[in-house]
Amino acid sequence: MLLTVGHQSLLVLLGTAGGLAFSIGAWHRASRRARALAAEVGTVQAEMEALRDETWALAEREERYRDLVQSQGEVVMRRDLLGRLTYVNDIFCETFDRQRPEVIGAAFVPDLPEGEKPRLLGSFAGLALPPYRIRFDQRVMTARGPRWFAWEEFALRDEEGKLKEIQTVGRDITDRKETEERLAIALDEAQAANRAKSQFLAAMSHEIRTPMNGVLGMTDLLLDTRLTPAQRSYAEAVKRSGEALLAVINDILDYSKIEAGKVQIEEAPFDLRAMIEGVCELLSPRAFDKALEIAAEVEPHMPLRLIGDETRIRQILINLAGNAIKFTKEGGVLIRARLESHSYTDDLANIVIEVEDTGIGMEADELEVIFEEFSQSDQSHARRFEGTGLGLAISRHLVTAMGGTIDVESEPGRGSAFRVRLGLGIAEPAAHQRAPLRGVRIVMLCDRPVLAASLGRVASLAGAGVRLAATGDEVVAMLREESADILVCPVDTAEGPGADIVARARGEVPDLAAIVLLRPQDRDRLPALIGQEAAPAIFPALFDGYLVRPVRASSLIARIEALAAGERRAIARIEAIEQYTEEKAQADASPAGPSSEWGIALNILVAEDNDINALLTRTLLERDGHTVRVARNGSEVLDMLDKPEPVDIVLMDLHMPGMDGFEATRLIRALPDSRSSLPIIALTANAMADDRQLCLSAGMDDYLSKPVVPDALARTLAYWSNRRSPLGHAAVSGDDGLKSGAIPF
Incomplete structure (x- = not known):
C-alpha cells in the first residue's frame, strides 16, 4: 500500500512515525517515574507499617508498665527539682483520696498521725552519692486512716547524668508492722515470764536451801555424837534423803541456767586423770553401798594437763557415773579416758571419755529420748528409779556448749556405755613413757x-x-x-x-x-x-x-x-x-579446840535471821574454836561493830528483815576506819551464778552457798584469817589480799 501512495503521503507517514516514536519515549519516562513513585509509596507504606508496629508495641509496653505499676499496689510518684509532682499512679490517688489533675504540678507532703516524726519526702537528701537512693519507714494518714509505708526514693537522671526528677515508691507495710509489734510484745512477755521464772527459781532455791541447810547441818552434828546403831541408821537415812532433795534442786537450777543461756564455759589447765579418779572417789560410797565397784582408767599417752572447763566436765561425769550406779544392780562402773587423736602443732587433743556399766541396759526406742528434758527410759507409774530426768539433758547441753558430742550404746541386760568426745587444748604433753613394773x-x-x-x-x-x-x-x-x-x-x-x-x-x-x-x-x-x-x-x-x-x-x-x-x-x-x-x-581431838589444819581461832560475826541456821553456824564455828556472835539483821551487825569486842570476819546472809546483807555491806565499806576493810563472806541459800557475782559486786569478798560444807567454810575462814579486804577505803595497798572475787578453794 505504501508503494501506491504519493510523495506527500510518504511524508505524512514518516511524520506520524516520528510522533509515535516521541510518544513511546515519553511513555517510558512516565513509566519509570510511576515505578519510582510506586517504590516510594511502598517505602512510605513500609515505614508507616513499621511506625504502626512500633506505636502498637509502645502502647503495649506502656499498658504493661501501667498494669505492672497498678498491680503492685504501691504508691508511685515523681517530683521535679522544685518538688512538684509530675506523675502519680492510681494507687496514689486511691490511697490519699486525691484527683490526679489537682496534684500534678503541686507539692505534696502526707499528713502524719500525732506524735509521728516528720520525714521530708523528695528532699534530695542522701541522693547525691551512690547508690543514689534512700529507704525509711513512716506512718502517714491515708483515706483508710493511719498506715505504715516503707518509702524508697531514688534519683532519675538524663542522658548527660544530670538530676532531673525524684521517683518515690511507697509500699504499705502496716500488716508487717503490726505483726512485728505483736512479736515484740510477745517477746517482752516471754522475757518477763523468763525473768519471773528465774526470780521464782531463785526464791524457791533460797527458801528450800535455808531449811535444807539446817536439816543436813544438824544431821552432820548429830552423826558426830554417840548414837545407838538404830539412831545412826535413822540419821544417815535423813542425810541421804536431804542430799537427794538437794541434788534435785541443783538439777533444776542447772537446767534453768542452761535454758536461759547463762552457762559460761571456762578454760584453764587441769589434770584429767586426777579429776576422773576424784569423781570415782566421790561416788564410791554410793557404789559400795550397793556392793558395786567403781574404777577409773586413763591411758598412759594422755597429756599430763589439758585446757578446758574442769568443773563442767566433772559435772558431766558425775551425772553419767551417778546414773550408771543408780541403774546397776551388780558388777560395777568404769570411767575410761583415751586419746583419740592429737596435734602438737595445734596443741589440741581429741579425747574420748567413756562411762560403762553392767546395769539393766536400754531398748533402742529408749535411747531416742533419754537426752530429752524431763525424760526417763521408764516413764510408767511403776518405775523403779526416781529422778527428774534432767541429768542427761544437762550433760548434753554442757557437752554441746564445749563443742563436743555425746552418744550412748546399750543393750537390755548387758549394760550401757556413754561416750563423750571433746577437743581440749594441751597444756602439758604426756610424760616420757617408762615401764616401772617391768619383770614384776x-x-x-x-x-x-x-x-x-x-x-x-x-x-x-x-x-x-x-x-x-x-x-x-x-x-x-x-x-x-x-x-x-x-x-x-x-x-x-x-x-x-x-x-x-x-x-x-x-x-x-x-x-x-x-x-x-x-x-x-x-x-x-x-x-x-x-x-x-x-x-x-x-x-x-x-x-x-x-x-x-x-x-x-x-x-x-x-x-x-x-x-x-x-x-x-x-x-x-x-x-x-x-x-x-x-x-x-x-x-x-577436843571438840572445843581450834582446828590446827585450817588456822587460828577467830572472832566471827554471823549475820543470820534463821534461828536453826544461826545455831548450826555457831556450832560449826565454835567446834573449831572460834568465838561467835550472831546478829539477826544488818542493823544489828553495825551496832555490834560499834562495840569494843573485836571482829575478824563477818559472815553475811543476804536476805534479812529490816536491813539486808547488801545494804549492811555497803555501810560497812563506807565506815571511816579500819572496820571498812573487814573481810565479808556471803553465806546464803541463793545458788545462781548471778547471785555470786551480785555479792562480789556489792562489796563482799567471798561467797559460800548453803547447805554449808564444813570443810569449805573452814578453808575460807583460814584463807581470810590473815587478810584484810581490798574493798575497804582504809585497806592497806600491796599484798594485803587478793582482788575481789578471789575464791580460795
Whole structure:
C-alpha cells in the first residue's frame, strides 16, 4: 500500500512515525517515574507499617508498665527539682483520696498521725552519692486512716547524668508492722515470764536451801555424837534423803541456767586423770553401798594437763557415773579416758571419755529420748528409779556448749556405755613413757570383773606380767604353774576372808608379797590385816600393804614398785603406824579446840535471821574454836561493830528483815576506819551464778552457798584469817589480799 501512495503521503507517514516514536519515549519516562513513585509509596507504606508496629508495641509496653505499676499496689510518684509532682499512679490517688489533675504540678507532703516524726519526702537528701537512693519507714494518714509505708526514693537522671526528677515508691507495710509489734510484745512477755521464772527459781532455791541447810547441818552434828546403831541408821537415812532433795534442786537450777543461756564455759589447765579418779572417789560410797565397784582408767599417752572447763566436765561425769550406779544392780562402773587423736602443732587433743556399766541396759526406742528434758527410759507409774530426768539433758547441753558430742550404746541386760568426745587444748604433753613394773609378776584375785580388769590393765601398761584369778583355787593353780612376786587380793571375797587365800598362796610361794584392797569403811580393820593389832608393836603380817578402793593408778604402781624393791615390811609398819596415829589423833581431838589444819581461832560475826541456821553456824564455828556472835539483821551487825569486842570476819546472809546483807555491806565499806576493810563472806541459800557475782559486786569478798560444807567454810575462814579486804577505803595497798572475787578453794 505504501508503494501506491504519493510523495506527500510518504511524508505524512514518516511524520506520524516520528510522533509515535516521541510518544513511546515519553511513555517510558512516565513509566519509570510511576515505578519510582510506586517504590516510594511502598517505602512510605513500609515505614508507616513499621511506625504502626512500633506505636502498637509502645502502647503495649506502656499498658504493661501501667498494669505492672497498678498491680503492685504501691504508691508511685515523681517530683521535679522544685518538688512538684509530675506523675502519680492510681494507687496514689486511691490511697490519699486525691484527683490526679489537682496534684500534678503541686507539692505534696502526707499528713502524719500525732506524735509521728516528720520525714521530708523528695528532699534530695542522701541522693547525691551512690547508690543514689534512700529507704525509711513512716506512718502517714491515708483515706483508710493511719498506715505504715516503707518509702524508697531514688534519683532519675538524663542522658548527660544530670538530676532531673525524684521517683518515690511507697509500699504499705502496716500488716508487717503490726505483726512485728505483736512479736515484740510477745517477746517482752516471754522475757518477763523468763525473768519471773528465774526470780521464782531463785526464791524457791533460797527458801528450800535455808531449811535444807539446817536439816543436813544438824544431821552432820548429830552423826558426830554417840548414837545407838538404830539412831545412826535413822540419821544417815535423813542425810541421804536431804542430799537427794538437794541434788534435785541443783538439777533444776542447772537446767534453768542452761535454758536461759547463762552457762559460761571456762578454760584453764587441769589434770584429767586426777579429776576422773576424784569423781570415782566421790561416788564410791554410793557404789559400795550397793556392793558395786567403781574404777577409773586413763591411758598412759594422755597429756599430763589439758585446757578446758574442769568443773563442767566433772559435772558431766558425775551425772553419767551417778546414773550408771543408780541403774546397776551388780558388777560395777568404769570411767575410761583415751586419746583419740592429737596435734602438737595445734596443741589440741581429741579425747574420748567413756562411762560403762553392767546395769539393766536400754531398748533402742529408749535411747531416742533419754537426752530429752524431763525424760526417763521408764516413764510408767511403776518405775523403779526416781529422778527428774534432767541429768542427761544437762550433760548434753554442757557437752554441746564445749563443742563436743555425746552418744550412748546399750543393750537390755548387758549394760550401757556413754561416750563423750571433746577437743581440749594441751597444756602439758604426756610424760616420757617408762615401764616401772617391768619383770614384776602379779597375780590378782578379784571376783569383781570391773575392778580386776581395770587394775590388770594399769599394771600391764606399766610393764608387769599380770594374771587374773576369780577364785582361791585358781590362785593356787597359777602359782603352781608359775611363781609370782605379788598377790593383790580383796579384804573379803565370795569364798571368805582374803587373808585365808593369802595363807594358801604362801603355801606355794613362801616369799609372796600381798596387797589388800579395802573399802574406805574397812580402814578400822587395817591394824589386824597388816600385823598392827596394838600399834606400833609388830605381829606377823597377813598383808604387806594396802590400797583403798577406788584405786588410783599412781598408788597401785607405787605400791607394787616399792614391794618389788624389797620394802615389804617397812611399808607395812609405816602404813600401820600412820593409820593408827591418824585415827588416834582424831579420836583424842577436843571438840572445843581450834582446828590446827585450817588456822587460828577467830572472832566471827554471823549475820543470820534463821534461828536453826544461826545455831548450826555457831556450832560449826565454835567446834573449831572460834568465838561467835550472831546478829539477826544488818542493823544489828553495825551496832555490834560499834562495840569494843573485836571482829575478824563477818559472815553475811543476804536476805534479812529490816536491813539486808547488801545494804549492811555497803555501810560497812563506807565506815571511816579500819572496820571498812573487814573481810565479808556471803553465806546464803541463793545458788545462781548471778547471785555470786551480785555479792562480789556489792562489796563482799567471798561467797559460800548453803547447805554449808564444813570443810569449805573452814578453808575460807583460814584463807581470810590473815587478810584484810581490798574493798575497804582504809585497806592497806600491796599484798594485803587478793582482788575481789578471789575464791580460795
